[in-house]
Every structure is written in C-alpha cells, then in structure tokens.
Amino acid sequence: IVDVANALDGEGPFSPERSGGLPVGALVKMCFSGKYTQDEIKKKIKGNGGLVAYLNTNDAREVEERIEAGDEKAKLVYEAMAYQISKEIGASAAVLKGDVKAILLT
Numbered sequence: 001i002v003d004v005a006n007a008l009d010g011e012g013p014f015s016p017e018r019s020g021g022l023p024v025g026a027l028v029k030m031c032f033s034g035k036y037t038q039d040e041i042k043k044k045i046k047g048n049g050g051l052v053a054y055l056n057t058n059d060a061r062e063v064e065e066r067i068e069a070g071d072e073k074a075k076l077v078y079e080a081m082a083y084q085i086s087k088e089i090g091a092s093a094a095v096l097k098g099d100v101k102a103i104l105l106t
Helices: 024-031 038-045 050-055 060-068 072-095
Strands: none
Touching: 024 038, 050 060, 050 072, 060 072
C-alpha cells in the first residue's frame, strides 16, 4: 500500500454514505451552532452523507434507475461523485508518475 484516504473521518471523495472532504469553515460553524450533538455531526459525515444526503438512498442501482427515468438531480449527483472519485485516483496516479498497478474501491 502506497497511500490511503481516511474516508471514515471524511477524507477523500464523497460516497454513497460518506460526505467526503468538506469546507472546514462551514463544518466548524455547524459544530459550534448549538444545533447538533457530536454524534449528529459524525452521522452527517459518515452514514447520512454522500448519496444519502442528496438523494435519500445509498443504493447506486436505485440512482441509476432514477437517472434512466430522467431524474436530472440524480444524474448530477452521481456524476459529481464519479468526478470526485476520479480526482482522487488522478491525484494518486500523479504521485506514482502513472505507474498504477491497481485501484481498490471499497
């Protein structure tokens, strides 16, 4: 293993249930707003983030069905997730000077 993103703490791209990297200022504001407990903030980052936050599902098959049925928001969010994942892969590939043996997505 050369590198890893700590997705459990919000690092990297968003995923079906994780928020991915967030603007720090907005996160700090939420944390100190008095509206949320620490557990609620953590759940927003991991569990209720990503596709769940935008589309109320963590099932990519459902998102693809919604896209096929003409759901433009689902298409936009799904493409944004693919873009974020691609950026992360590209950044890692650049560090490895393109010598990528494998990519593991979990």
